[in-house]
Amino acid sequence: MLEKTGIASEEQIASSFPSMERLEKGPVAVIECFQRIPCNPCATSCKKGAIVPFVDINDLPDLNHQKCNGCSLCVFNCPGLAIMVVDYTYSETQVSFKLPYEFLPLPLEGSTVMGLDRNGDAICDCDVLKVTNSKVMDRTPLVTVAVDKKHLMTFRNIKVVQDGR
């Protein structure tokens, strides 16, 4: 149970993902926000209107995956860092994930980092495709990594492996 462990169940995660049909069309946001709390920056930052404007700020985000183009504005605006952008079309064998990453050192583009699941356990290596840290992101850099497609539902975080660690 999420309230006991802090980890969403497989059903909850599956419910945040769009259909395979949508995944095969290109980048799309996945929002893992399951608790009603007063919070709405995801909806106010979405320029596509893909996240339905909140009537009550305690509502859960209502994301229309068809309208979403994976622009990732919501990713660095979410105070809970609960959103990532998934691109299943990255390659034949790999899916790319764009994650908020607020740690130092930032990984280097072209390097390899450890991929973690929602429990913080290492499940794979990932290739770092891109790191963006522009002023508008207000110190929430975005890191895009490529991961084997079999980890689509389990991959959730990265760890920069440093020398001597």
Add this chain to the structure above:
Amino acid sequence: MKHVEVFVVGGGPAGLCAAISAAESGADVIVAERSSILGGQLIKQTHMFFGSEKQYAGTRGIDITDILIDKLNEMDNVKILKDTTVLSVYEDGVISIEENGVYKKIKPERIIIATGASEKSLAFPNNDMPGIYGAGAVQTLMNIHGVRPGHNVLMVGAGNIGLIVSYQLMQAGVNVKAILDASPTIGGYLVHASKIRRMGVPILTRHTVKRADGTDSLEKATIVELDEKWQEIPGSEQELDVDVMCVSIGLSPLSELLFQSGCEMAYIREFGGYVPLRSINLKTSQDHIYIAGDVGGIEEASSAMVEGHIAGLAVAKSINKVHENYDLLYKDYHEQLASLRAGHAGDHIRSGLEKATI
């Protein structure tokens, strides 16, 4: 004895917003802050805030302070006294202060007390050892002074402060070994919990600290599991090698001035301790004393700011300095508060308010 219109005690989010609204209404305002920096707890909050745009959602707490200070600096009817401790608020309405080492007495027409809250402590053997700190203390050390508290931390309490400070510790390069909570469920926002779990930090619900040990300072902590009746389960003890323990089990309002001034007080568990009874406009049982923020009940910075605005508007109106948009703002601020408190996360606040509102 100085005559003053509105005197705000506390330069945190509630006090600053109270000063803004009272000054915008045309009152002459003095803000007294005991520290050399304004902002209260906001200055340590490196994370993005929740709430809605009106409460600066998505903005980091550290930046919100600057926004509020900038607003105050634009007004010439606000005087800010830093390094100024309010020593007493007497029953006859006289305040005594220590301003940079000089003792002064003031009799304001109205007082807004926005002194916030302080951390509770937990009882267990050797809980007085160096290395055991309030979670806010660790935040101050890390985020204000840039000093790491130690190497391996045990966080006691999985409310928002426990979860957020754990994340900030990891950002500062400090290892968090575990987060404990005696409750069966995590008290803080689950998105904060998920964020820290996917970094590999365990959250152990139904666990508490049994004892701490070390020679001159903390070296290890013994934790234990609790059953449904909150009793220790024998044999479930575990020892953790930690040199820092953060106690984050809740806050208690800093209510001394309210007691002293003769305001009617009540112990309200949902609010974290003794709080003054108050009207919906935040006036206490004393006509000249108002409150805003955590001193009235432990909540969030977002609601502290909105309460500050309400108290500022109300206080100014009570001395016939009525904001030109009083009705609109009054309605808007109350709606904001209702919205923030509407969900499950606000259940205990609404329950506390039923007991505290006169």
Add this chain to the structure above:
Amino acid sequence: MRIQEHPVLDFKKGKEVEFTCNDKTIMGYEGETIAAALHASGVKVLSHSSENHRPRGFYCAIGNCSSCLMEVDGMPNVRICTEPLKAGMVVLSQSGKGEIR
């Protein structure tokens, strides 16, 4: 113990100064609290309790709890967690409630 690089914050320090704590020379930065300077150089024990001589450090770090009282430049009962550091300060552990001379 000092953080060199932080993902969100920029630490602006005053000038580096020398002070003594129980006759030991320590470096700190002007304007930071004495408690922060001591902690950064590894000093966690600030005094011992008056009855049972138990080691004491700070607890709240913000001036509420009185755990961190030390004598500073001859003045006892100074909350070092809120007192800003100045060059040449003489900081001493006090026993019990300190003496007002």
